[in-house]
Amino acid sequence: MKSNSTQPIQLKELLTQEQFRKVRSAFARHYGLPLEVTDIDGREIRTLSSAGCHPAFCKLVRDSKIGAGRCRQDRLRSLNIAIETGQPYTSLCHAGVVLVCVPVMDGSLPLGGVFFGKCIWEPVDTTLIDDVHKRLRGLRFAPGAIEQTLNELSVVSARRIHEAAEFLYVLLYQTTDLDPQAVQWRRQRSQQQAKISEVIQDSKLFGSEEAYPYELECQLIAKVKLGDRTGAKEILNLLLGKILFHNPGNVNLLKARLVELLSVLSRAAAQGGVEINLLLSKNLEYINNVLLLDTQEDLCIWISRALDEFIEIVYCSQDAKKISQLRPAMEFMQYHYDQPLTLEDVAKQAHLSVSRLAHLFKEQVGITVIEYLTNIRINEAKRRLLTGDRNCTQICFEVGYNNQSYFTRIFKQVVGMTPRQFRQENKRP
Numbered sequence: 001m002k003s004n005s006t007q008p009i010q011l012k013e014l015l016t017q018e019q020f021r022k023v024r025s026a027f028a029r030h031y032g033l034p035l036e037v038t039d040i041d042g043r044e045i046r047t048l049s050s051a052g053c054h055p056a057f058c059k060l061v062r063d064s065k066i067g068a069g070r071c072r073q074d075r076l077r078s079l080n081i082a083i084e085t086g087q088p089y090t091s092l093c094h095a096g097v098v099l100v101c102v103p104v105m106d107g108s109l110p111l112g113g114v115f116f117g118k119c120i121w122e123p124v125d126t127t128l129i130d131d132v133h134k135r136l137r138g139l140r141f142a143p144g145a146i147e148q149t150l151n152e153l154s155v156v157s158a159r160r161i162h163e164a165a166e167f168l169y170v171l172l173y174q175t176t177d178l179d180p181q182a183v184q185w186r187r188q189r190s191q192q193q194a195k196i197s198e199v200i201q202d203s204k205l206f207g208s209e210e211a212y213p214y215e216l217e218c219q220l221i222a223k224v225k226l227g228d229r230t231g232a233k234e235i236l237n238l239l240l241g242k243i244l245f246h247n248p249g250n251v252n253l254l255k256a257r258l259v260e261l262l263s264v265l266s267r268a269a270a271q272g273g274v275e276i277n278l279l280l281s282k283n284l285e286y287i288n289n290v291l292l293l294d295t296q297e298d299l300c301i302w303i304s305r306a307l308d309e310f311i312e313i314v315y316c317s318q319d320a321k322k323i324s325q326l327r328p329a330m331e332f333m334q335y336h337y338d339q340p341l342t343l344e345d346v347a348k349q350a351h352l353s354v355s356r357l358a359h360l361f362k363e364q365v366g367i368t369v370i371e372y373l374t375n376i377r378i379n380e381a382k383r384r385l386l387t388g389d390r391n392c393t394q395i396c397f398e399v400g401y402n403n404q405s406y407f408t409r410i411f412k413q414v415v416g417m418t419p420r421q422f423r424q425e426n427k428r429p
Contacts, residue, residue: 011039011048011104011111019176020048026171027116031164033154036115037104042075045112055118057149060141061095067139070094079103079113088165090117092389096132097153098161102168106178114172117161119154121388131389158384158398159338216242217264222366224268224310230334231365236261236307240300251299255290258303262286265310274310282309325350326360330372337376338400343369377401378414385423392419 015037024035034050054062062068074093078101082089086103093099098117105111120128129147136146156164172178216239223232243257266279286306293299329350333341346369347357361369377399384395393404396419401407411419 011037011045014106014111014178015048015104015176017047023114023168023171023175024050026175027164027168030167031116031156031160033116033119033156033164035168037112038075038079038115039112040079040110042072042079042113053115053118055149056152057095057097057146058118060145060149061136061139064139067095067136074099075101075113075115078115082113083110088169090161090165090387094135096128096135096389098156100161100165102165102172104172104178111178114168116164116168117156119156119161120150121156121158121161121390122394123155124150124153158388219366220264221268221271224265224307232307233304236304240303244296251294251296254296254299255293258290258299259287261303262306265307269310325352326357326365329357329361329369330365333369333373333376337373337380338398340400340402341373346373373400374410374414378411381407381411381419382415382422385419386426392423395419 027035034053036053037045037048039045062071078089078091078099082101082103088100088102090100098119098121099115100117102114104113132146132150216235220232220235223235243254262283266283269279270276293302329346332346332349343354347354350357358369365372381395381399396404396407408418415422
């Protein structure tokens with residue numbers, strides 16, 4: 001008798017070899033790294049994977065039953081986290097090399113993952129070799145085999161890996177017929193809730209007497225006027241974190257605060273040159289939408305998307321030359337923060353004198369050029385402290401500082417604790 005149960009949809013039924021060949025070729029052209037595609041159970045789909053997706057080091061580790069079992073557990077863990085968060089997940093595998101998983105989904109249906117990495121962040125040294133040997137304790141290898149295969153792995157910086165993960169995520173869904181809408185929504189909401197949780201935790205640790213930080217509204221207005229999407233979202237998440245810290249679980253009060261924030265965003269957009277009737281129409285639409293939402297998470301991501309729209313219409317309406325002049329300088333700092341930059345370097349990108357840049361930056365952004373660069377570096381340092389095993393000295397140099405004691409002092413001024421304390425209190429075991 002035939003069974004009436006339906007079989008689960010397989011990844012290879014929705015992702016053709018031709019589609020993935022285009023993804024594989026474009027990714028290899030930009031980053032030179034092979035791809036391994038797995039199904040929802042972490043099993044490799046060889047017809048879709050790149051040739052050479054398993055370097056000699058990985059083959060060596062997987063040569064034993066125990067090593068293969070550990071690798072499989074790593075794959076499943078990375079796959080589950082990537083699908084749950086809706087975003088690429090980067091980790092060090094059980095053997096100590098970089099492993100990235102990009103989730104493959106169609107709407108809300110998880111199908112599998114695309115893995116890449118299998119590389120190291122820095123050239124092989126005695127510290128790395130010792131770490132790998134400790135991780136692989138219990139497995140037996142021929143003398144010198146670990147060292148030889150480690151030296152054959154590609155060396156790719158953490159920043160380059162992050163860029164590759166974002167590139168692959170976008171490339172995958174642009175090239176295929178898969179629908180990432182549900183993934184993107186969960187991804188944005190997950191990222192935002194993580195940021196808000198950091199603000200709430202900091203408020204608990206260091207205290208926050210002011211019930212509503214109005215000075216943040218002024219900073220938000222400056223960011224929206226400038227069209228600084230990244231900076232505006234950081235300020236918005238700070239505001240949301242402060243609101244939720246003082247009024248946990250109060251959805252109705254959160255709605256009221258978000259309506260107030262709409263007025264703030266409208267004022268910023270108006271000062272940025274947007275026509276007032278367009279803003280009034282947008283506000284009416286937003287207020288009607290907010291009444292339909294019932295959860296804290298959906299309300300927070302909703303105001304974030306409203307912020308995106310406000311900045312977009314500011315971009316379309318913006319004709320202030322002095323604001324557009326600053327964007328090259330800001331982008332230069334965002335992409336070159338890991339280098340020893342001077343004010344002259346930054347000013348040159350905007351074709352301004354140092355004094356003129358300093359004046360415009362403070363006037364339009366609300367903080368100095370140095371403060372802006374420091375925020376970029378410290379935020380990147382925080383991310384690296386929580387996502388890798390490199391020591392504080394290595395991270396100090398990776399984010400653009402050349403003196404560890406100075407880095408520690410600046411980090412403590414901005415975060416409220418030393419890098420080592422931050423890692424100990426926030427990194428999950």
